[in-house]
Amino acid sequence: MVFSSLIFICRFLPLFLVCYFAAPARHRNLVLFLFSLLFYAWGEPIWLCLMLFSSFLDYGNGRILEFAKKRGRTRLAGAVVTESILVNLSLLGIFKYSGFFPLPIGISFYTFQTMSYTIDVYRGEVPAQKSLSAFGAYISMFPQLIAGPVVKYKDIAEELECRVWNPADGYQGIGRFCVGLGKKVLLANQIGFLWEEVCRIPSGGMSVMSAWIGSIAFALQLYFDFSGYSDMAVGMAQMMGFHLKENFHYPYCSRSITEFWRRWHISLGQWFREYVYIPLGGNRRGLLVQIRNILIVWALTGIWHGRGWNFLVWGIYFGVLLILEKCFLLRCLSQLPAVFGHLYVITAVAAGMTVFALDSLREGIDWISMLFGNGVPFWNSQSLWMVSDYGLLLLAGIAGAAGLGKKLADYPVVWGLSFFLSVAWLVDASYNPFLYFRF
Amino acid sequence: MKKGKKECLCCLLFVLTLYGLWAADFLCEDRLYSDWEKRMLAQRPDADWSSVLDGSYQAAYEEWLADQFPARDWWVGLKTRCELLLGRKKVNDIYIGKDGYLFSENTRTADWDRLEQELIEQYGAARVSRIKVPAAGSVLEEKLPPGISFSVQKDSVWKNLYDHRTEYIYFRTDHHWTMRGAWYAYEAWAGERGFTPVALEKMKYMVVREGFLGSHYARLHYAAEPDAMELYDPGSICSVLYDTEALELTGLYRPEVLESEDAYRFFLDGNHPIVQIETEQPEGHLVVLKDSYANCFVPYLTCHYRKITVIDPRFFRTDIMEWLRSGDSTEILILSQDTVRAEWK
Numbered sequence: 001m002v003f004s005s006l007i008f009i010c011r012f013l014p015l016f017l018v019c020y021f022a023a024p025a026r027h028r029n030l031v032l033f034l035f036s037l038l039f040y041a042w043g044e045p046i047w048l049c050l051m052l053f054s055s056f057l058d059y060g061n062g063r064i065l066e067f068a069k070k071r072g073r074t075r076l077a078g079a080v081v082t083e084s085i086l087v088n089l090s091l092l093g094i095f096k097y098s099g100f101f102p103l104p105i106g107i108s109f110y111t112f113q114t115m116s117y118t119i120d121v122y123r124g125e126v127p128a129q130k131s132l133s134a135f136g137a138y139i140s141m142f143p144q145l146i147a148g149p150v151v152k153y154k155d156i157a158e159e160l161e162c163r164v165w166n167p168a169d170g171y172q173g174i175g176r177f178c179v180g181l182g183k184k185v186l187l188a189n190q191i192g193f194l195w196e197e198v199c200r201i202p203s204g205g206m207s208v209m210s211a212w213i214g215s216i217a218f219a220l221q222l223y224f225d226f227s228g229y230s231d232m233a234v235g236m237a238q239m240m241g242f243h244l245k246e247n248f249h250y251p252y253c254s255r256s257i258t259e260f261w262r263r264w265h266i267s268l269g270q271w272f273r274e275y276v277y278i279p280l281g282g283n284r285r286g287l288l289v290q291i292r293n294i295l296i297v298w299a300l301t302g303i304w305h306g307r308g309w310n311f312l313v314w315g316i317y318f319g320v321l322l323i324l325e326k327c328f329l330l331r332c333l334s335q336l337p338a339v340f341g342h343l344y345v346i347t348a349v350a351a352g353m354t355v356f357a358l359d360s361l362r363e364g365i366d367w368i369s370m371l372f373g374n375g376v377p378f379w380n381s382q383s384l385w386m387v388s389d390y391g392l393l394l395l396a397g398i399a400g401a402a403g404l405g406k407k408l409a410d411y412p413v414v415w416g417l418s419f420f421l422s423v424a425w426l427v428d429a430s431y432n433p434f435l436y437f438r439f
Numbered sequence: 440m441k442k443g444k445k446e447c448l449c450c451l452l453f454v455l456t457l458y459g460l461w462a463a464d465f466l467c468e469d470r471l472y473s474d475w476e477k478r479m480l481a482q483r484p485d486a487d488w489s490s491v492l493d494g495s496y497q498a499a500y501e502e503w504l505a506d507q508f509p510a511r512d513w514w515v516g517l518k519t520r521c522e523l524l525l526g527r528k529k530v531n532d533i534y535i536g537k538d539g540y541l542f543s544e545n546t547r548t549a550d551w552d553r554l555e556q557e558l559i560e561q562y563g564a565a566r567v568s569r570i571k572v573p574a575a576g577s578v579l580e581e582k583l584p585p586g587i588s589f590s591v592q593k594d595s596v597w598k599n600l601y602d603h604r605t606e607y608i609y610f611r612t613d614h615h616w617t618m619r620g621a622w623y624a625y626e627a628w629a630g631e632r633g634f635t636p637v638a639l640e641k642m643k644y645m646v647v648r649e650g651f652l653g654s655h656y657a658r659l660h661y662a663a664e665p666d667a668m669e670l671y672d673p674g675s676i677c678s679v680l681y682d683t684e685a686l687e688l689t690g691l692y693r694p695e696v697l698e699s700e701d702a703y704r705f706f707l708d709g710n711h712p713i714v715q716i717e718t719e720q721p722e723g724h725l726v727v728l729k730d731s732y733a734n735c736f737v738p739y740l741t742c743h744y745r746k747i748t749v750i751d752p753r754f755f756r757t758d759i760m761e762w763l764r765s766g767d768s769t770e771i772l773i774l775s776q777d778t779v780r781a782e783w784k
Binding site: 005006007009010011013014017018042043044045046167168170171174380381382384385388389390391392393396412416419421423424425427428430431 | 443445446447449450452453454456457458460461464476491492493494497500501502504505506508511514515517518519521525526527528529531584585586587783
C-alpha cells in the first residue's frame with residue numbers, strides 16, 4: 001500500500017486512527033504493529049514472512065546481546081552482532097542485488113533499522129527491547145516502512161515505551177501529512193509526467209532547453225516525491241506522538257554538495273556516518289584515510305539506492321565531489337558570491353540525478369553532453385511547447401523547492417486544500433474513459 | 440487554552456473528513472456502468488485465500504473503491520479546472536484550444552489502408568472510393584493552442600473543410616464533425632465521383648440538442664462552451680434495418696437518446712456492425728465501410744442510392760470480402776479517420 005492512494009486515505013488511515021486511539025495506551029504498540037503488518041501485506045503478502053523473519057531474528061539477537069553483556073561474555077556479544085549484520089546484509093544481497101526476485105518493498109529500510117538496533121544494543125547505548133510488540137512496531141511502523149526515513153532505534157526508544165498524545169502533536173501531524181500528500185500527488189506526479197514526456201522525445205528532436213527541462217523536472221520530481229513521503233511519515237508518526245527527525249531540509253538551497261547532503265535524505269546520511277564512516281576512523285586519522293572513508297561511504301550509499309552500475313557511479317560521483325570540496329573547493333566557494341555556490345550545486349546535482357534516472361551510464365553521459373549543448377540546437381518548438389504547457393507548474397515546483405512557500409504550509413486552509421485536491425487527482429488517475437469507437 | 444481548542448478542532452475536522460468520505464462511499468449505491476466512461480465499473484470482489492495471498496483480491500478491491508468513488512465526475516472536473524488555472528494546455532490527453540474548442544489525437548485505428556488496397560485489387564479503383572476524415576485539429580488550426588499543429592492529409596476533402604473552417608463544422612466538446620462538416624466532405628467527394636450534391640439549403644434544418652457534451656467533455660468533465668447538435672435532414676423516405684436481427688428502429692435518427700450522455704448515437708443509433716437502408720431512389724447499391732464519423736454522413740447518401748449498406752468492420756464478425764462477393768454492391772466507400780498526431784510547429 002502507498003500513502004498516496006484512495007485505499008490508504010479512505011480506508012486504512014481512518015480505520016487505523018480509530019483503533020489506535022480507542023485502544024488503551026499499553027496496547028497501542030500492538031495496534032500499530034498489527035496495522036503495519038496489514039499495510040505491508042496488502043500489496044505483497046508473501047514478503048511479509050521476510051520482514052517478520054528479520055524482526056523476530058533481531059528481537060532475539062537483542063535479547064541475547066543483553067544477556068551476554070550482563071554476563072560479560074564479550075565474544076558471544078561480538079558473534080551475535082556480526083551474525084545480525086551478516087544476516088541482514090545477506091537478505092539485502094539476495095533480494096535486492098541478485099536479481100532473482102522482484103524487490104520486496106521497504107527491505108532497504110527495515111534491514112538498516114534492525115541493524116542500527118543490534119549495533120546500538122551491542123554498544124550499550126540502549127537497553128534491548130523486551131516487548132515483542134514494541135519492537136515489531138518499531139521495525140514495521142507503517143509511516144516509515146516503505147520509504148523512510150531510516151529511524152535509528154535509540155531515537156525513538158523512549159517514545160516506544162511511553163508517549164503522551166497532545167492536541168498540538170495531532171494538529172502539526174495532520175498538517176505535515178496533508179502538505180506531504182500534496183507534494184507527492186500534486187507536484188511530484190505532475191512534474192513526473194513532464195519528465196516522461198522529455199524521455200519520449202526521440203534523440204533527433206532534443207535540444208539543450210529540453211534536456212534542462214527534463215533534468216530540472218526529474219530533480220523536482222525526486223525531491224517532492226521523496227520529501228513528500230517523508231513529510232507524510234513524520235506527520236503520521238507525530239499524530240501518534242512519535243517525533244521523528246527531519247529527513248529533508250530544502251536541499252536545493254545548498255551552496256555546496258557537502259551542504260546538499262546534510263539536507264537531503266538526512267537520516268540515511270546519518271546512518272552511514274554513525275555506523276560506517278565514524279567506525280572506519282572518520283576524519284581523525286589523516287586526510288588519506290578520510291578520503292578512503294568518504295569513498296567507501298559513497299560507494300555504499302550509491303549501491304544502497306539500487307542494483308546497477310549507474311547507482312555505484314552516481315554514489316562515487318558525489319563522493320569525489322565531496323572530497324574535492326574538502327580539499328579546496330569549499331574554501332574557493334566561500335570566497336565567491338553565493339550565486340556561484342547555488343549554480344554549482346544545481347549543475348552538479350542535475351547532472352548527478354540524471355545518471356541516477358537513466359538506465360545506463362552511456363545514456364547518462366549522452367544526456368549530460370546534451371545539457372551542455374553537444375550537437376543539439378539550443379531550443380526548438382517542442383521545448384517551447386513544454387514551457388507553455390508546464391511553465392507555471394515548474395515555477396511552482398522551483399519556488400516550493402527553494403522554500404518560498406514555507407509560510408504557506410502553516411495554514412490549516414492550505415492543508416485542507418492540499419488534501420482535497422490530492423483526492424481529486426487520485427480519483428482522476430483512476431478515471432478512464434473507454435473510447436470504444438477508437439480502435 | 441484557546442490554542443488547544445483550535446488544535447482539537449482541527450484534529451476532529453480531519454477525522455470527520457476521513458470518515459465523511461467513507462460514509463459518502465458507503466451511502467452511494469454501486470453503479471454497474473459509467474455512461475461517461477462508456478465502460479463497466481468494477482464491482483465488490485469476493486475474497487478467498489488464494490486471491491488474497493497472490494494480491495489479486497487487494498488489487499480488485501482498490502479498483503472497486505476507485506470505480507465506485509462518490510461523485511467521481513465532480514472530482515475529475517475539479518482537477519481539470521485546477522490544471523487550467525495552472526495554465527496547462529493538455530489535460531488528460533485533451534488539448535485545450537481557443538474559444539472553447541477541445542482537441543484530441545487519434546493514435547489507434549484499424550488498418551483501413553490495407554482494406555482499401557484489397558478492395559481495389561478485387562473490384563478496381565473505379566468502384567472503390569475513400570474519404571479520410573481530417574481531425575478537428577488539422578482543420579481548425581487557428582483554434583489550436585499555440586505551438587502545436589495536427590498532421591494533415593491535404594486532399595480535396597480536407598481542403599473543402601479547411602476553406603469553411605470558420606463555420607461550425609466540428610464539435611467543440613466531441614471529437615466528431617458536425618453534420619455541416621460532413622456535408623463539406625460529401626460535397627468534395629461528390630465532385631470527385633462526378634455527381635451533384637444536394638445543397639445544404641434544401642435540407643430540413645433543425646437544432647436537435649442544445650447543450651450537447653461529447654467525448655472530450657467525458658475525459659475532462661469540463662467544457663467552456665457546450666455544443667449544439669444540428670440536423671440537416673435530406674428528407675428521403677427510407678426503411679432502415681439495424682443488424683441482421685430484425686431490430687427495426689424508425690429511420691436514420693434516434694431522438695430518444697438525445698438527452699443521454701451518448702447523444703451522438705442520435706445518428707444511425709451509433710455503431711452497429713451492419714445497417715441496411717433502402718430508399719426510393721431508382722438504382723445503386725453503395726456499401727460504406729466506416730467508423731463513427733460516417734454516422735452523420737450517411738443521411739446525405741440516401742439522395743443517391745437505392746440501397747446503402749453501412750458496415751463497421753471493427754464490429755462486423757463476418758469476413759468482409761466474402762460478404763461483398765455474395766452481395767450485389769455497385770460501389771464501395773471507405774469513410775474513416777486515420778491516425779492523427781499533434782506535432783510541434
